[in-house]
Amino acid sequence: MSASAAGAPGTDLRALVERARSASADAATVESLRQLESELLGKQGELARAQRSLGALAPDERRAAGLEIQEARRAVEALVAGRRAVLADAERAVRVESERLDLTEVLDAPTRGHVHIVQRTRDQLEDVFVGMGFAVAEGPEVETDWYNFEALNMPIAHPARGMWDTFYLELGDPETVVLRTHTSPVQIRLMQQQPPPVYAVMPGRCYRRDTPDARHIPIFHQIEGLVVDRGISFADLAGTIETFTTAYFGPDIHARLRPAYFPFTEPSAEYEITCTICKGAGCRTCSQTGWVELGGAGMVDPAVFAAVGLDPEEWTGFAFGFGIDRCAQMRHEIPDMRVLLENDVRVLRQL
Numbered sequence: 001m002s003a004s005a006a007g008a009p010g011t012d013l014r015a016l017v018e019r020a021r022s023a024s025a026d027a028a029t030v031e032s033l034r035q036l037e038s039e040l041l042g043k044q045g046e047l048a049r050a051q052r053s054l055g056a057l058a059p060d061e062r063r064a065a066g067l068e069i070q071e072a073r074r075a076v077e078a079l080v081a082g083r084r085a086v087l088a089d090a091e092r093a094v095r096v097e098s099e100r101l102d103l104t105e106v107l108d109a110p111t112r113g114h115v116h117i118v119q120r121t122r123d124q125l126e127d128v129f130v131g132m133g134f135a136v137a138e139g140p141e142v143e144t145d146w147y148n149f150e151a152l153n154m155p156i157a158h159p160a161r162g163m164w165d166t167f168y169l170e171l172g173d174p175e176t177v178v179l180r181t182h183t184s185p186v187q188i189r190l191m192q193q194q195p196p197p198v199y200a201v202m203p204g205r206c207y208r209r210d211t212p213d214a215r216h217i218p219i220f221h222q223i224e225g226l227v228v229d230r231g232i233s234f235a236d237l238a239g240t241i242e243t244f245t246t247a248y249f250g251p252d253i254h255a256r257l258r259p260a261y262f263p264f265t266e267p268s269a270e271y272e273i274t275c276t277i278c279k280g281a282g283c284r285t286c287s288q289t290g291w292v293e294l295g296g297a298g299m300v301d302p303a304v305f306a307a308v309g310l311d312p313e314e315w316t317g318f319a320f321g322f323g324i325d326r327c328a329q330m331r332h333e334i335p336d337m338r339v340l341l342e343n344d345v346r347v348l349r350q351l
């Protein structure tokens, strides 16, 4: 039987603390540490036993021995608490790791997404026009007959409406609400919203009851342009289109304006560029003509100014509307436009 100097009988406190140091360091889990703790510090533990044996000592010895036991208890408590903090941290880290939800889908680099070619084309077209001093505006895809047709100088039963035969919605009176057939109604909305001068482009999605073919899809995109100011001439229109064409397609692509008819412009023109797929030789995409129509243009008709309450004697302007999908098709030499709707990843990956 050994005893420390002051002597709690039957217990070597220094050895006990040393044992506690190595045993707690060896405890691998919070649970095994708890067991060790009750062995050392519990009511049936060695320290408690030493405490109880104090009664056998003489009063003056008892005090010194009691202090020693208390000191040993504090030392053991500190060892256990330190080890518990380390173990608890480690166990929490393991639990957090196992419960972590990984919501990301890791794909190989070539299949990671990118902006769709039509959206990218729209962004690039906006950039070109913003660089030329135009603002960008938008309007709704669901339009009333008035904005889509009437304010654009196409009264009910006007034969030109046949060019834009379309999808009507069952909303309000029959045939009064349509999926817009072009972005031209945004011209009207813009002129109602702000006084001239106006220099704006208006991109967006349009709908037509077209049978899909190499150059047509029933859901497509246009970018409208509108300039309203004093003293605007057809030369301003032609110059703007020329500047746009070389800025977007490069110096090798030629543009031409040919006489055309639109109810909301007078005079009107069709805007065509060299077919980029056959370089003008004629192919299936351009119906063997060597040219592809990108859109329409013309000087704002006085009737349109009248519809929005602008004086046609004071204000002049031009407008144009280009197909964004057509621009993408020509710039990226896509023979058949229908691929833009199919979302085949083998195609999307290349564009």
Ligand code: PHE
Pocket (backbone or CB within 6 Å): 181, 182, 183, 184, 262, 265, 268, 295, 296, 297, 298, 319, 320, 321, 322
């Ligand atoms: N809105 C016409 C179309 O969709 C294009 C156009 C716009 C023509 C502006 C002239 C002026 O065919």
